[in-house]
Amino acid sequence: MTATLERIAVTGVGLVSALGLDARETFRRLMAGERGFSQVRLFDARDQRTGIVGQIQRLQVEDVAFGPQAPSWSRSDAMGVLAARNAVSQSGSMAPGERWAAVVGATNGGMYEAEAVLRSSRRGQLADQALERLLSYPLSVAVRRIAEVFPGMSRTATVCCACSSGAAAIIQGATWLEQGLVDRVLAGGVDGLSQLTMTGFNALGATAPDACRPFDVSRAGLTLGEGAAFLVLETESAARQRGATVLAWLAGWALGAEAHHLTHPEPSGATAAALMRSALQRAGLRPDEVDYVNAHGTGTTHNDAMEARALREVFGPSVGRVFVSSSKGQIGHTLGAAGAVEAAITVLAVSEGAVPPTGGLETPDPELMLRHVLDCGCRATVRAALSNSFGFGGTGSVLAFVRSSDPDRRPPRHRTRPVVTAVAAIGPEGLDRGAELLRYVSPEEHPPSGWALKDPIAELDPARSRRFDRAAAFVTLGVQAVLADAGLESTNVGLAAGSAFGNVGRSIDFMERVANKGPKFANPAEFPHLLPSSASGNASIYLGLKGPVVSVAELDTSAEAAVVIACDWIRSGLVDAVVGGSAEPYDEFVSSVLIPLCGRPDSSRRSEGAAWLMLESEASARSRGADILAVVLSQGQCLPAAQGPLLGLASPRDEGRALVLCSGDHDTCGALLDTSAWARVQRRSVAVAIGTHEGVGGFALAAAAALTGQGIADEVLVLACGADQIHWSLLGRPTGTPVASKGH
Amino acid sequence: MDRAALLQDLKRLIITELDLRDRTEFDIVDSEPLFGGRLGLDSLDALQLAMAVEERFGVKVPEGERARAVFASVAAIADFVESSKSPG
Numbered sequence: 001m002t003a004t005l006e007r008i009a010v011t012g013v014g015l016v017s018a019l020g021l022d023a024r025e026t027f028r029r030l031m032a033g034e035r036g037f038s039q040v041r042l043f044d045a046r047d048q049r050t051g052i053v054g055q056i057q058r059l060q061v062e063d064v065a066f067g068p069q070a071p072s073w074s075r076s077d078a079m080g081v082l083a084a085r086n087a088v089s090q091s092g093s094m095a096p097g098e099r100w101a102a103v104v105g106a107t108n109g110g111m112y113e114a115e116a117v118l119r120s121s122r123r124g125q126l127a128d129q130a131l132e133r134l135l136s137y138p139l140s141v142a143v144r145r146i147a148e149v150f151p152g153m154s155r156t157a158t159v160c161c162a163c164s165s166g167a168a169a170i171i172q173g174a175t176w177l178e179q180g181l182v183d184r185v186l187a188g189g190v191d192g193l194s195q196l197t198m199t200g201f202n203a204l205g206a207t208a209p210d211a212c213r214p215f216d217v218s219r220a221g222l223t224l225g226e227g228a229a230f231l232v233l234e235t236e237s238a239a240r241q242r243g244a245t246v247l248a249w250l251a252g253w254a255l256g257a258e259a260h261h262l263t264h265p266e267p268s269g270a271t272a273a274a275l276m277r278s279a280l281q282r283a284g285l286r287p288d289e290v291d292y293v294n295a296h297g298t299g300t301t302h303n304d305a306m307e308a309r310a311l312r313e314v315f316g317p318s319v320g321r322v323f324v325s326s327s328k329g330q331i332g333h334t335l336g337a338a339g340a341v342e343a344a345i346t347v348l349a350v351s352e353g354a355v356p357p358t359g360g361l362e363t364p365d366p367e368l369m370l371r372h373v374l375d376c377g378c379r380a381t382v383r384a385a386l387s388n389s390f391g392f393g394g395t396g397s398v399l400a401f402v403r404s405s406d407p408d409r410r411p412p413r414h415r416t417r418p419v420v421t422a423v424a425a426i427g428p429e430g431l432d433r434g435a436e437l438l439r440y441v442s443p444e445e446h447p448p449s450g451w452a453l454k455d456p457i458a459e460l461d462p463a464r465s466r467r468f469d470r471a472a473a474f475v476t477l478g479v480q481a482v483l484a485d486a487g488l489e490s491t492n493v494g495l496a497a498g499s500a501f502g503n504v505g506r507s508i509d510f511m512e513r514v515a516n517k518g519p520k521f522a523n524p525a526e527f528p529h530l531l532p533s534s535a536s537g538n539a540s541i542y543l544g545l546k547g548p549v550v551s552v553a554e555l556d557t558s559a560e561a562a563v564v565i566a567c568d569w570i571r572s573g574l575v576d577a578v579v580g581g582s583a584e585p586y587d588e589f590v591s592s593v594l595i596p597l598c599g600r601p602d603s604s605r606r607s608e609g610a611a612w613l614m615l616e617s618e619a620s621a622r623s624r625g626a627d628i629l630a631v632v633l634s635q636g637q638c639l640p641a642a643q644g645p646l647l648g649l650a651s652p653r654d655e656g657r658a659l660v661l662c663s664g665d666h667d668t669c670g671a672l673l674d675t676s677a678w679a680r681v682q683r684r685s686v687a688v689a690i691g692t693h694e695g696v697g698g699f700a701l702a703a704a705a706a707l708t709g710q711g712i713a714d715e716v717l718v719l720a721c722g723a724d725q726i727h728w729s730l731l732g733r734p735t736g737t738p739v740a741s742k743g744h
Numbered sequence: 745m746d747r748a749a750l751l752q753d754l755k756r757l758i759i760t761e762l763d764l765r766d767r768t769e770f771d772i773v774d775s776e777p778l779f780g781g782r783l784g785l786d787s788l789d790a791l792q793l794a795m796a797v798e799e800r801f802g803v804k805v806p807e808g809e810r811a812r813a814v815f816a817s818v819a820a821i822a823d824f825v826e827s828s829k830s831p832g
Contacts, residue, residue, distance in 0.1 A: 205791065263788060462766035463784060521799055525762075525792035 002412040005178050009239040009246040010401070012091025012232030014083035014188070015344045017331040018054035018225055022086045026331075027348045030356040031377035035330045037211045037223060042112060043195045048519045049202040050209050053193055054225030054332030067148055074110030074136035077145045079228035079337075080190035084146045087186060091232035092244055094184075099154045101182040103173045104143040105165030105189035106158065107336035107531050110136030112194040118504070119511035121589060131597055138501055138598055139532055139553035140724060142190045147639060154182060154642045156725065157561055160502075160532040161550040162391030163296070163333070164255070165189055166229065166340025167399055168550050171253045173233050175568040183238055188230030189340035196511060197335065198224060199519045200527030204263065212299030212333075213360040214326035215308070215368055222298040225332020229344040246404040247351040251384070252283025255548035255574060256494075257540045258394030262528040265303055265390060269310030271546065272396055276314045276386060279398035284409030285384055288318040290400075292355050292385040294346040297326020298333055299360070307388065308368035323380065324370045329359030339389040343399050346387040350401050355380050392528055393537020395549045418567040419621050419734065420630040420709075422485035422614040423702040424478050426583075428607070428691075430454050433481055434629075435710055437611075440687050441661060441703040464542050467525060469506055471499065471535040474583035474610035476542050482579055482614040483543065486626060494547025494575045495536050496566040498558030498582025500599075500694035502532035502551075504589045535583060547575040555599060556664060557722030558582045559611060559698030560637070563729065566615045567632055576620040581612035581702065584695035599694070599723055607691025611698030613705060629709030630716075630731040637727045640668075645726045649717070651677035657714040657739075659684060659707060661700040668721035678717055697722070701729060708733040711740040750822050754797075758818070761796045762789050774819040790815055797821060803828040 013023045018036025020026035029036075036054045045051030056079065064081050065073035084102070094100055114137040117130045135141070140158045147153040155176075159168045166189025173187030201207050201224060208221035231250070239246055254275040260266040280287060296307055312319050327345050334341045349355055357373040364372050383403055390396040424433045427440065456473035457465060465473070475497050483490055507530045514522045528534060533551040540549040548569060552562040559582035566580030586608040595606070621628055638645050652658040660683045662669040673679055686699045697720040704716040708731050720727045733739075745753070755769035758778075762785065772783070778793075779785050785793075793815060794805040803825055805811055814824045 203791070203795075204788075261786070264786075462764070466763040466765075517799070521795060523792055523795065525788045528788075 002414050004410065004412045006235040006237060007408055008174050008177055008233050008250040009236055010231050010248050010250055010347050011234055011239050011244040011246060012087040013247060013344045013347050014085065014087030014230040015341060016056060016079045016083045017227040017341060018056055019331055021058060021082060023344060023348065027345065030327065030330055030345065031354055033357055033359065033376040035211065035359040037332065040193065040198065042193055045198055048199065049205065050207045052211055052223055054223060055193060056226055069135055072132045072135035073145065074113045074192065076106070076108060076110055076190050076192035077136055077142055079192060080104065080142045081145055081149050083188065083228035083230050084149060084186055087230040087232045092242060094150060094152055098184060099182040100150060100152065100184050100186065101155045101173065101176050102143050102146045102153055102186040103157045103159065103169040105160065105167070105169035105336050105339060106139055106142055106191055107160055107162060107165055107533070108191045108194050108197060109139040110141060111196055112192050115194055115196055115511055118508050119515045121508060122512065126593065134594065134597055138555060140555055144724060146186065153639060155637050155639065157565065158553045159550045159565070160336065160553060161395035162393055162531055162533050162537070163335055164339045164389040164391045164395050164397040165336035166338055167343060167387070167389045167397035168255055168339065170231055170340060170343055170399060171255055171397065172565060172568065174250055174253065175572040177233055177235055178572055184232060184234045186230045186232055188228065189337035190228040191226060191334055191336040193224060193226045196507065199514055199522045200530070202519065203522040203524035203527060206300060208299060211360055212329060213362070214297035214299040214329045214358050215304050215364055215370065215372060216361050217363045217365040219299045219301060219304060221300050222328065223332045225334045227331060227334040227337045227341045229337060229341040231343060231347065248347045248401040248404055250399065251402040251410060252279040252285065252400035254278035254282065254398045256396060257546050257549040258396065259540050259544045259546050260394050262393050262537060262541065265306045267302070267306055269306040269313065272307060272310035272390060273313040275396050275398045276310065279386060279400045282410065283400040283402060284411055285400060287315045290322055290384045290386055291380065291382045292323045292349055294342050294349065294385065294387045295324050295326045296388045296390045297328055297358065299328060303390065304368065308370055312369060319369065320371055322371060323355045323373055325356055325358040325373045327356060329361060339397055342389065343387045346385045346401055350382045350385050350403050353379060353381055355382065392531065393533055393540065395537070413573045414619060416570065416617040416619045418570040418615045418632040419618045419628045420613050420632065420705040421616050421621055421626045421628055422482040423612065423629065423705050424481035425609065425611040425699055425702050426456065426474055426478060427609050431477060431481060433485055435706055437703045437706040438710065440699050441684050441707065443684065467529055468538055469503060469529065470585035471503055471583050472538040474585055475535045475539040478581065478583065478610050478612040479539055479543055479579045482612050486614040488577055490544045491546050492576065493545050494569060494578040495540060495545055495549045496552055496562040496578060496580045497536040498552045498562035498695065498698065499532055499535065500553065500555050500558045500584060501590050501594055503530055503534065504594070505587045506530055508589060547578060554725060555723045556694045557697055557720050557725050557727050559695050559701065560720050560727035563613060563701055564635055564637060564727065567635060570615060570617045577614065577616045579612050580615055581610065581698045582695040583610035584608055584693040605691045607693050609693055609695055609699065611695060611702040613702050628734040630705040631734050633730045633732045635729045637725055639725055645672060646676050646728065649728060649730060652681055652715055654714060655681050659713045660717045660719060661686065661704055662719050663697045663700045664721040669719050672719065704731045709737065711737050747822065750825065751818055754818050754821055757796055757800060758793065761792055772818060775817045778815055778817055801825050
């Protein structure tokens with residue numbers, strides 16, 4: 001069944017950068033050709049390759065922060081809130097009864113504030129003041145601050161895929177609108193500077209010794225920046241009904257991975273070209289209808305050459321006609337925010353008919369053969385524009401914006417729902433697959449407790465898993481297992497991998513070394529493994545996954561959030577197969593410091609584990625005759641304060657053939673269920689013997705699919721009441737699966 | 745440190761620093777090309793190795809093209825370390 005979904009309108013743009021604290025100021029100064037670079041003032045970088053950055057000079061966190069946690073707000077938090085407010089003031093404030101969502105793409109979070117604490121954390125007990133600085137450390141905090149600013153926000157998410165995070169967040173927001181889950185979405189990115197990223201990029205030699213010069217014949221690297229940006233998105237009918245001004249249409253998008261190398265782009269630009277074509281196709285655009293490309297354009301030798309090659313490949317003869325510029329030449333590389341910051345600039349280019357220049361570009365590299373904009377911006381009709389972002393570990397994104405006066409040319413798309421075709425989990429006994437996962441929800445069996453996990457890194461091919469940590473190994477082994485069990489080739493498969501806190505221990509090691517020996521001895525090869533997206537990036541390279549690849553952060557509901565995102569990608573036709581789940585290896589700092597501080601306190605034994613589900617579109621699973629374990633009938637999520645957490649959940653068809661699996665705060669789960677149509681359905685928890693970690697909910701989801709797959713239950717409601725959000729998924733036994741006899 | 749011990753030391757350094765878990769020092773031939781050869785090392789490894797050699801031996805590795813000559817093989821690195829340390 002195909003349908004043309006409503007167009008998605010951008011009705012507000014918010015932007016905070018080195019060139020301004022709002023969108024209007026930033027864009028005016030971009031067009032004037034200003035460059036916002038200076039020696040970094042947040043920390044001393046004089047003994048490093050460069051200290052030149054696009055720092056936001058006038059940011060005063062204390063002027064923005066509010067509420068009981070105000071003293072612990074990070075610069076990233078403050079940037080995010082400013083940009084969010086900026087976008088909403090243009091779009092129009094929340095109306096009573098309106099459902100809103102917020103999605104943030106980020107890589108750094110509150111690292112700048114936390115790093116002083118982290119690097120000395122092993123030397124002894126941390127003082128309360130130090131601990132307070134860590135409250136903003138988790139990546140999922142920025143979106144929580146935004147939800148505090150806009151009470152009545154119903155759902156949120158945080159995604160990380162290195163330099164394309166901000167764009168992935170915008171794409172996620174668009175899928176929620178397409179499904180009618182919310183009325184308006186604040187989607188964008190946030191990333192502040194930190195010593196960790198400065199030291200890391202300098203150690204890699206990726207930074208230009210002075211300010212970056214994208215596309216220039218003597219370009220010598222990137223310049224770091226910081227910023228935040230949000231787009232307010234809503235459907236066309238919602239915008240018209242409110243009388244809101246449509247700035248541009250978000251007509252198309254693409255998200256995918258190169259599976260090539262952790263830091264180097266694939267020289268041919270084949271994936272970048274494929275992503276641009278995919279975004280154009282979704283938008284119903286021909287290349288010659290695009291008037292402007294806001295490039296990734298970091299200013300490194302490799303990226304600019306690769307991107308130019310991809311542009312020539314996609315645009316063919318019309319490449320001489322389409323304007324190309326890189327905003328990084330004026331505000332720097334804003335990392336996790338870049339995809340959103342540059343999307344915001346692209347929207348303004350379309351709506352104002354104004355193309356910003358490439359700062360620092362004096363002598364265009366003749367080999368690139370692009371149509372550049374030098375010095376100042378120029379006025380031009382922009383019928384349609386692309387915004388490109390390509391990241392570390394190779395996840396790239398392309399967003400296609402069309403001017404508001406243009407007709408809709410998008411082709412109709414097939415509607416489909418996700419099904420589960422394989423499950424795997426890494427628990428106390430090692431890797432479990434398929435029906436073996438029943439042990440985690442069986443009332444009779446108690447899996448043995450303990451740390452008897454085999455060395456996961458030793459299970460991998462040594463040549464392809466160099467410098468892998470346990471997180472990367474948990475992801476790789478789990479994804480490898482479900483790929484094999486589902487009988488799928490990896491090439492077109494995506495990955496949404498939950499991780500509550502990212503790789504804290506490894507980051508602490510890196511920072512301690514720099515603190516003891518100086519930045520000159522920072523290990524350049526370590527740095528790319530420190531991002532929250534590194535584990536999933538490593539897995540995608542090892543396995544050759546070229547679908548969208550992201551990490552998802554949401555404390556103890558990271559697995560649930562990742563599975564929702566995986567399902568949303570399938571529903572929106574972004575990809576046909578995605579692995580969703582999470583990996584939570586044991587980390588001493590997380591257990592002893594971060595959990596008591598940020599998580600839900602729990603007296604159970606701290607453990608570790610990972611759980612994965614192979615999710616596919618029902619259409620493609622059935623057409624290839626795959627064994628279907630479960631159909632994802634419906635899902636829901638909401639912030640704890642929002643109304644009607646179980647809204648949209650149908651009553652069980654047969655109470656005797658249904659089950660509920662609970663995780664998280666059992667009291668809240670119980671209270672919700674008791675007043676619902678599921679009150680009398682048997683409830684089970686994930687086995688207590690596996691201990692506690694942030695990924696327990698993933699075990700519940702994977703085991704639920706095993707229950708329906710074995711015909712033990714017709715429907716399983718998986719309910720998680722987490723620290724940040726409430727999640728539920730309703731899985732159904734596929735027709736054709738024989739019903740198992742009682743006794744399980 | 746004599747030549748043989750230096751070569752041994754460098755090989756162990758390469759294996760531990762670059763996480764070559766499936767190799768031992770006996771796998772690495774003194775004069776085989778380190779980059780673009782059997783070991784599968786890339787420019788990221790070169791950066792890390794340069795830093796590790798500087799740290800371990802207290803020498804200053806040149807940048808750019810001259811670094812290529814220094815890291816061509818284990819023997820070349822040993823030559824560089826010895827010449828950096830010898831007086832004059």
